[in-house]
Amino acid sequence: MKLELCGVDCGYRDRTVLRGLSFTVSSSEIVCLLGPNGVGKTTLFKTVLGFLKLQGGKILADGEDVRTWSRKKYARTIGYVPQSHTPPFPFTVFDVVAMGRTAYLDAFASPSQKDLDIAEEALEALEITHLRDRIYTEISGGERQMVLIARALAQQPRLLVMDEPTSNLDFGNQMRVLAQIKRLAEKGMGIVMTSHFPDHAFLCASRVALLSREGFAIGPPDEILTEQSLRKVYGIDVKITTTEVGNGRTVRACVPVLQ
Amino acid sequence: MKETAERAPALSAARRPAFKAGRRRVGGAMAALAALLAALLLVSLTLGRYGIPVGQLLQIFFGKLTGAEPTWPATVERVLFSVRLPRILCAMMVGAALSGSGAAYQGIFKNPMVSPDILGASAGAGFGAALAILNNFNLLGIELTSFAFGLTAVLLTCGLSRSIGRRMNAVLVLVLTGMVVQSLFSAFTSVIKYEADPNNKLPEITFWLMGGLTSSTQTQVKMMLLPFFGGLTVLMLLRWKINILSFGEEEARALGVDTTRVRSALILSATLLTSASIAISGMIGWVGLIIPHLARLLVGPNYKTLIPASILLGASFLLGVDDIARTVMATEIPLGILTSIIGAPFFLYLLFQGRSTWE
Numbered sequence: 030m031k032l033e034l035c036g037v038d039c040g041y042r043d044r045t046v047l048r049g050l051s052f053t054v055s056s057s058e059i060v061c062l063l064g065p066n067g068v069g070k071t072t073l074f075k076t077v078l079g080f081l082k083l084q085g086g087k088i089l090a091d092g093e094d095v096r097t098w099s100r101k102k103y104a105r106t107i108g109y110v111p112q113s114h115t116p117p118f119p120f121t122v123f124d125v126v127a128m129g130r131t132a133y134l135d136a137f138a139s140p141s142q143k144d145l146d147i148a149e150e151a152l153e154a155l156e157i158t159h160l161r162d163r164i165y166t167e168i169s170g171g172e173r174q175m176v177l178i179a180r181a182l183a184q185q186p187r188l189l190v191m192d193e194p195t196s197n198l199d200f201g202n203q204m205r206v207l208a209q210i211k212r213l214a215e216k217g218m219g220i221v222m223t224s225h226f227p228d229h230a231f232l233c234a235s236r237v238a239l240l241s242r243e244g245f246a247i248g249p250p251d252e253i254l255t256e257q258s259l260r261k262v263y264g265i266d267v268k269i270t271t272t273e274v275g276n277g278r279t280v281r282a283c284v285p286v287l288q
Numbered sequence: 289m290k291e292t293a294e295r296a297p298a299l300s301a302a303r304r305p306a307f308k309a310g311r312r313r314v315g316g317a318m319a320a321l322a323a324l325l326a327a328l329l330l331v332s333l334t335l336g337r338y339g340i341p342v343g344q345l346l347q348i349f350f351g352k353l354t355g356a357e358p359t360w361p362a363t364v365e366r367v368l369f370s371v372r373l374p375r376i377l378c379a380m381m382v383g384a385a386l387s388g389s390g391a392a393y394q395g396i397f398k399n400p401m402v403s404p405d406i407l408g409a410s411a412g413a414g415f416g417a418a419l420a421i422l423n424n425f426n427l428l429g430i431e432l433t434s435f436a437f438g439l440t441a442v443l444l445t446c447g448l449s450r451s452i453g454r455r456m457n458a459v460l461v462l463v464l465t466g467m468v469v470q471s472l473f474s475a476f477t478s479v480i481k482y483e484a485d486p487n488n489k490l491p492e493i494t495f496w497l498m499g500g501l502t503s504s505t506q507t508q509v510k511m512m513l514l515p516f517f518g519g520l521t522v523l524m525l526l527r528w529k530i531n532i533l534s535f536g537e538e539e540a541r542a543l544g545v546d547t548t549r550v551r552s553a554l555i556l557s558a559t560l561l562t563s564a565s566i567a568i569s570g571m572i573g574w575v576g577l578i579i580p581h582l583a584r585l586l587v588g589p590n591y592k593t594l595i596p597a598s599i600l601l602g603a604s605f606l607l608g609v610d611d612i613a614r615t616v617m618a619t620e621i622p623l624g625i626l627t628s629i630i631g632a633p634f635f636l637y638l639l640f641q642g643r644s645t646w647e
Contacts, residue, residue, distance in 0.1 A: 075538070078538075078542055080542075100541055100546050103542075103544065104543055109538075109542035109543075111539055111542075116536075117398045117459075118589035119588075120588075120589050121588070124531070131532055132544030136526075137526065138528070140528075184543065
């Protein structure tokens with residue numbers, strides 16, 4: 030599976046936010062979108078998911094133009110994990126995950142036993158079966174995020190689009206979600222995610238798209254996320270350090286310097 | 289993803305019992321609701337100024353089915369088939385229609401605080417029907433005009449609330465715009481009343497607005513059948529999708545739902561149900577708001593069971609309240625007044641209970 034953005038322009042009606050953006054996401058890759066607030070990360074997401082009209086360029090999935098796709102075909106190929114939120118009704122976690130099967134159901138059907146089994150598998154894959162009978166609106170933000178990922182897995186897409194999967198989570202939950210995302214990529218899922226933390230890109234991204242008002246840069250995290258580029262994009266001073274984490278592995282991290 | 293699929297079955301089999309127990313509980317609640325409706329139906333048939341004992345009742349129905357010679361007085365048969373049965377059927381259909389559409393509206397607008405009344409559908413349909421009565425339309429005419437204006441009101445409410453507040457509290461904005469539309473159409477209805485002839489049209493419209501099933505006839509039952517079964521069929525067929533819609537436009541689309549089409553079909557059906565009810569029974573408030581909440585307490589929020597549960601419970605509720613309306617006092621109590629008297633404190637109770645049927 031390969032999703033290609035070729036010279037994509039996106040924005041709302043008469044306002045174009047991003048111009049000429051091109052990058053690809055393939056299976057097992059994690060592409061992390063970084064950039065200051067209001068630079069157009071969400072707009073780009075909404076365009077990739079087909080919520081907003083493409084203003085220019087092309088989006089191709091394995092060479093096919095996605096604009097011609099039905100919602101069902103879209104959903105079977107690209108899964109969306111929104112920021113954790115609360116729906117108006119107290120659904121059980123299992124009901125929420127089973128809703129991931131919508132794209133496989135006939136117009137008037139509800140999930141069959143097979144669909145429910147797939148939902149169950151999604152819970153097991155994320156090791157959250159203990160949540161299955163809990164009320165979705167009553168569990169913690171970190172748990173809700175996991176449930177939304179499980180729902181997207183039940184959708185069996187080949188690519189996941191994740192909108193700030195670590196937002197509103199405590200430090201431990203952020204890392205658990207990132208570890209899970211990494212595991213999904215290892216199993217073959219292509220992932221596009223946004224984040225506000227360059228560290229998250231260092232931890233798990235295979236490529237980074239750093240968006241700024243002037244333009245964008247795309248490449249491996251080590252090349253794109255430099256002290257200069259971060260200073261330019263976010264307007265703050267940062268130092269990038271490298272730490273040994275055992276077994277000869279090193280991780281980069283970004284340390285802001287406060288004036 | 290392959291690996292998870294392979295190791296899954298053993299684990300999920302172990303988890304299944306708890307799940308089955310949950311399903312059984314819901315199944316039990318549904319059976320209880322169906323039994324309640326059946327029992328109420330039987331009791332309602334016997335109740336009334338002209339009491340018909342259960343034995344005679346069964347005898348008549350059995351006799352009718354087998355085509356046996358009548359061994360019962362003709363008056364009993366006339367009371368039963370021309371007066372009581374139509375009224376009971378109307379009560380059940382109106383209750384089911386208002387509750388089913390209320391539950392659907394709550395999901396479609398992802399807002400547990402809406403109902404046919406709050407969205408303005410009732411006020412719109414009420415105005416349409418008053419207009420039709422003023423112009424001497426027949427029953428079909430009343431139904432169609434009330435549907436047209438009910439739909440106009442709903443579309444007005446959701447269109448306005450959309451353009452007003454994308455970033456504001458959506459639940460509140462929808463309820464407030466609904467109130468605006470509601471009062472607008474109530475004002476239109478007042479204009480109609482002002483114009484109406486005080487000797488015949490005005491009392492007709494006023495009594496009808498109070499809400500009641502006093503004048504239910506076989507013709508009314510027939511007129512209600514088509515919109516009732518049509519609307520409910522669509523709600524039943526699309527009921528699982530309402531779950532998805534309650535997560536919001538974008539998520540529903542990302543999950544593979546053609547939201548525009550599904551939502552339009554649901555709004556049309558729910559509004560058809562509401563306006564057809566109002567055309568035959570006048571304004572009967574609160575049913576569409578409290579019954580879905582009560583049903584949610586019984587069977588949970590999943591629309592797969594919530595819609596049928598709301599339908600059954602709504603039919604029982606209105607049938608029971610109508611029984612009270614026609615038997616407790618020497619003169620009839622208008623049904624709409626009773627549902628408000630029961631509904632308002634009950635909804636307050638739900639509010640005090642603490643949001644257990646919504647987030």
